[in-house]
Amino acid sequence: MKKFSRILFCVAFAVMLISCKNTKQKLQEYVTTYNSNAAGFSAKDVTLTTARGYINDNKIELRFETSLEPTDQNKAAAATSFPELLKTMIHKDQIPQDLIVEGVRFDVYFLANDNTVLDKEILDNESIKEFLK
Numbered sequence: 127m128k129k130f131s132r133i134l135f136c137v138a139f140a141v142m143l144i145s146c147k148n149t150k151q152k153l154q155e156y157v158t159t160y161n162s163n164a165a166g167f168s169a170k171d172v173t174l175t176t177a178r179g180y181i182n183d184n185k186i187e188l189r190f191e192t193s194l195e196p197t198d199q200n201k202a203a204a205a206t207s208f209p210e211l212l213k214t215m216i217h218k219d220q221i222p223q224d225l226i227v228e229g230v231r232f233d234v235y236f237l238a239n240d241n242t243v244l245d246k247e248i249l250d251n252e253s254i255k256e257f258l259k
């Protein structure tokens with residue numbers, strides 16, 4: 127019984143050490159996972175999405191490339207549809223709130239087919255409250 131208790135303690139301790147990741151590790155893991163799953167991402171007009179992590183700045187940049195022309199009409203439409211896409215991603219935990227709570231800022235870009243910015247959102251501790259309404 128004593129030997130079993132020691133083994134159980136060692137296993138529990140190892141699991142605890144493995145699960146204790148700092149914010150920088152979580153940031154790197156998120157970017158890697160996001161990019162590996164990007165091929166399966168599906169949203170209206172989005173042709174490609176990528177994530178880039180900036181560890182020293184505690185920031186993640188998400189880019190959504192679209193098939194849209196860089197017109198005023200598309201910019202206006204993006205200003206409405208893009209925040210809705212982000213709300214959906216937050217609720218599905220595709221943009222994890224725990225990283226934002228830990229101080230990671232998400233700079234999110236919705237780009238036209240020539241890579242000009244149709245809409246940009248910044249998700250941080252303050253702005254996330256608006257997206258959760």
